[in-house]
Amino acid sequence: MCGGTAETDLDSFEEVSLEAKEGISDAQEENQKENKESETAEEENQKENKESETAEEETTTTVLEKKIFWGATDAKPEVYAAEDVSQATIDLTVEWVNKAISYWGNYGPLEIWIVGSGKEETIALDEKWCEVRTEKDPTWNKQWDCANGDPYESGNGWSPFYRYITDGGAAVSNYIREDIGYYFNALIMSSKYPGPEEEDYKPVVLHEYFHVYQQTNLSIPESPDTDGDWRTSNRNVYFNGGEVQVPFLMEGGAEYMAQYWYSMESDVDSGYLRRVMEYKAEAINPYLNSGKSLRELGYDEEFNSYDILTWFVAYLIHNTSEEIFRVDFWTQIENLGFEKAFEANFGKSADDMINEFDLWVEQPINVLLEIIP
Numbered sequence: 001m002c003g004g005t006a007e008t009d010l011d012s013f014e015e016v017s018l019e020a021k022e023g024i025s026d027a028q029e030e031n032q033k034e035n036k037e038s039e040t041a042e043e044e045n046q047k048e049n050k051e052s053e054t055a056e057e058e059t060t061t062t063v064l065e066k067k068i069f070w071g072a073t074d075a076k077p078e079v080y081a082a083e084d085v086s087q088a089t090i091d092l093t094v095e096w097v098n099k100a101i102s103y104w105g106n107y108g109p110l111e112i113w114i115v116g117s118g119k120e121e122t123i124a125l126d127e128k129w130c131e132v133r134t135e136k137d138p139t140w141n142k143q144w145d146c147a148n149g150d151p152y153e154s155g156n157g158w159s160p161f162y163r164y165i166t167d168g169g170a171a172v173s174n175y176i177r178e179d180i181g182y183y184f185n186a187l188i189m190s191s192k193y194p195g196p197e198e199e200d201y202k203p204v205v206l207h208e209y210f211h212v213y214q215q216t217n218l219s220i221p222e223s224p225d226t227d228g229d230w231r232t233s234n235r236n237v238y239f240n241g242g243e244v245q246v247p248f249l250m251e252g253g254a255e256y257m258a259q260y261w262y263s264m265e266s267d268v269d270s271g272y273l274r275r276v277m278e279y280k281a282e283a284i285n286p287y288l289n290s291g292k293s294l295r296e297l298g299y300d301e302e303f304n305s306y307d308i309l310t311w312f313v314a315y316l317i318h319n320t321s322e323e324i325f326r327v328d329f330w331t332q333i334e335n336l337g338f339e340k341a342f343e344a345n346f347g348k349s350a351d352d353m354i355n356e357f358d359l360w361v362e363q364p365i366n367v368l369l370e371i372i373p
């Protein structure tokens with residue numbers, strides 16, 4: 001987390017992973033080739049950026065804006081896996097990222113990083129990270145944003161991947177900051193919680209990709225950290241109305257979208273989504289007893305905050321439509337800001353909607369489940 005960017009997912013109950021592996025497969029070789037190609041393209045982009053910056057300097061004295069790509073793209077995601085990750089796991093991960101792209105569109109730049117379980121292999125992946133970063137962005141801060149210190153043994157230090165071999169989980173880190181020269185999203189999967197052999201791995205990949213979609217719809221770079229708190233960011237104001245990162249619609253949205261779209265896959269049984277939501281209903285009573293507002297819930301509550309937030313998004317969609325939530329709301333927050341975009345799409349303020357939800361969600365579970373498709 002000292003890596004310099006806020007991670008969208010801080011939980012450990014979403015995860016992924018892989019197994020032991022043979023040598024470099026054809027697919028990996030192909031990936032490497034593709035990476036080479038796209039790196040060349042990036043070099044050209046950087047050249048273009050250089051040129052346009054120079055032009056701007058000549059024509060204007062106002063603040064220079066960096067033109068760094070972020071948003072809808074035709075580029076394929078790049079894939080980097082530790083050597084102890086199996087080809088089957090790489091293929092599975094790419095397959096579900098591609099499904100997410102087919103559902104919601106292709107956004108980036110996106111890098112998929114897959115961590116295994118071995119320490120040496122993970123350290124090698126840390127090194128690969130630094131190599132990729134400095135190749136793409138000569139201004140990359142190697143001292144702080146590449147592995148440093150000794151995170152694996154003494155715990156004193158940081159690396160992008162060390163925590164995944166013990167904690168497992170999955171995450172998306174969004175690198176769109178004023179002080180870097182190349183913006184990108186890193187979608188990280190690991191080998192447990194869930195592992196690639198678990199059904200959960202698939203909706204978790206979808207969940208993480210939805211974060212990429214959410215984040216790439218906001219093109220305003222993160223301002224430098226002035227308060228020393230990595231959880232605060234000017235970008236959070238667009239996502240929840242306040243500076244401090246809270247799960248709220250980021251997590252409720254990613255989780256409901258992942259489970260809803262997963263449930264529509266032809267080989268998933270028709271009772272899947274109701275089962276998932278019934279399980280998530282266990283968070284309802286502890287949430288109501290907590291007296292907290294949904295938009296104040298943190299990552300570490302005594303109940304699973306993601307679960308009650310997923311119910312809130314189900315409720316929003318029941319009252320409007322999936323498309324209004326997924327497309328209209330998320331694509332309007334940059335122009336309208338959080339509160340106005342919320343009200344424009346859902347018909348009332350977020351606080352009023354939360355109050356309405358709190359009354360609705362007190363009903364028996366069989367009544368609540370009637371809204372789940």
Ligand SMILES: [Zn+2]
Nearest residue numbers: 008009251254
């Ligand atoms: Zn998440």
